[in-house]
Amino acid sequence: MGAVGRNAVERLRHQLTVTIAGELLAVAAAFLIGFLVICATGAQALSSPESGWWQVRELSAADLRAKGGAQPWEGALGLHLRDEGFAADPRPQLLHAGGELLIYRTSPAGGARCVLATGPCAVLTLVCTGAHLAVVVVSLTRYRREIDAVDALEARGMRAEEYFGNAAHELKAPLMAIGGWSEAARSGLVAPDEAYVSINKETDRMAALVDQIMGLARADAGRLEAHPRRADLRELLYDAERSLAPAAAGHGVELRLCAPRPVVCNFDLDLTYAVVLNAMTNALRHSAGTVRMGCSAANGKARLWAVNDGAPISGEELAVVFERFGKGEGGSTGIGMALALRYATAQGFSLTVRPVPRGTLALLEIPL
Numbered sequence: 001m002g003a004v005g006r007n008a009v010e011r012l013r014h015q016l017t018v019t020i021a022g023e024l025l026a027v028a029a030a031f032l033i034g035f036l037v038i039c040a041t042g043a044q045a046l047s048s049p050e051s052g053w054w055q056v057r058e059l060s061a062a063d064l065r066a067k068g069g070a071q072p073w074e075g076a077l078g079l080h081l082r083d084e085g086f087a088a089d090p091r092p093q094l095l096h097a098g099g100e101l102l103i104y105r106t107s108p109a110g111g112a113r114c115v116l117a118t119g120p121c122a123v124l125t126l127v128c129t130g131a132h133l134a135v136v137v138v139s140l141t142r143y144r145r146e147i148d149a150v151d152a153l154e155a156r157g158m159r160a161e162e163y164f165g166n167a168a169h170e171l172k173a174p175l176m177a178i179g180g181w182s183e184a185a186r187s188g189l190v191a192p193d194e195a196y197v198s199i200n201k202e203t204d205r206m207a208a209l210v211d212q213i214m215g216l217a218r219a220d221a222g223r224l225e226a227h228p229r230r231a232d233l234r235e236l237l238y239d240a241e242r243s244l245a246p247a248a249a250g251h252g253v254e255l256r257l258c259a260p261r262p263v264v265c266n267f268d269l270d271l272t273y274a275v276v277l278n279a280m281t282n283a284l285r286h287s288a289g290t291v292r293m294g295c296s297a298a299n300g301k302a303r304l305w306a307v308n309d310g311a312p313i314s315g316e317e318l319a320v321v322f323e324r325f326g327k328g329e330g331g332s333t334g335i336g337m338a339l340a341l342r343y344a345t346a347q348g349f350s351l352t353v354r355p356v357p358r359g360t361l362a363l364l365e366i367p368l
Helices: 003-047 061-065 072-082 118-187 192-220 233-251 269-285 315-320 336-346
Strands: 057-059 093-097 100-106 112-116 229-232 254-258 264-267 290-298 301-308 350-356 359-367
Touching: 003 100, 003 112, 003 118, 072 093, 072 100, 072 112, 100 118, 118 192, 192 336, 229 233, 233 254, 233 264, 233 269, 233 290, 233 301, 264 269, 264 359, 269 290, 269 301, 269 336, 269 359, 315 350, 336 350
Parallel strands: 254 290
Antiparallel strands: 057 112, 093 100, 100 112, 229 264, 290 301, 301 359, 350 359
């Protein structure tokens, strides 16, 4: 965790401590207020001819002088009333004896009226304890969520920093190549026409890379919207084959298309074409001499595939094939397949890459 994240966590911990302490004080204040209300209403019941919801008990002087009364607090109350100081005070008093909390007041005849406050106080204690536990749990849960949010933001920041660093690195390569060819042409080391051809290739490469970066940026920002329509996957294969034919010829790779029947389903033409083109470009890059492409429909799914005849993809390369600027055994795998995966999942499709006995398979599956 970085310094910013640690500072944020420390602030959250301080906020949690203050929050729990404040809530504890609030619960304690609520308990005190409730206790005072209980005492006030109990004292009012002793002064009222009607007991209300309080159970007022009348105790005579004989009852209080008796030993071993029916209630364990009766003896303690009798002792208090035999004290002239207590007996002479007609105000309501509070007595705790035998595990009971009692509110009483003396009568002119020497007896007493009393109410038990144990039950209401026990209920008040349970309610306040439950409230305190609830607010502590809520505070801790909120704290944990905020910590997770801080971690997620920091991780996102690190990914963004790595993303832009890798993007700058990928863009630097064609820029350096353009500068090198331009300097070579200026110095007369190569013919201008030869330099222009190479510069155009590097410019096209950089433009494609910028388009891919912008596509990923739109996907990350949630602005990637699919507009599906019913169309034939085979037409997408034909278009992709025509687009890749010059590059395949330049690399000495044969493109073989296997699509005997139309495969009609719902998909976004532009997004799906980008998926197909990136998958076929990746197959072409790692091919030894042949790339086979095709589409079919069975078991409720339309399938479109591209298979090269190069060395099967290794575990290390498979782990980063969908990573932005992932580095495999042969260097950068590019961001094309990462973008293809985002375009596929945005439409509810699945895109997988796996080794096969004589090459590597890229498979796009579309629900029918």
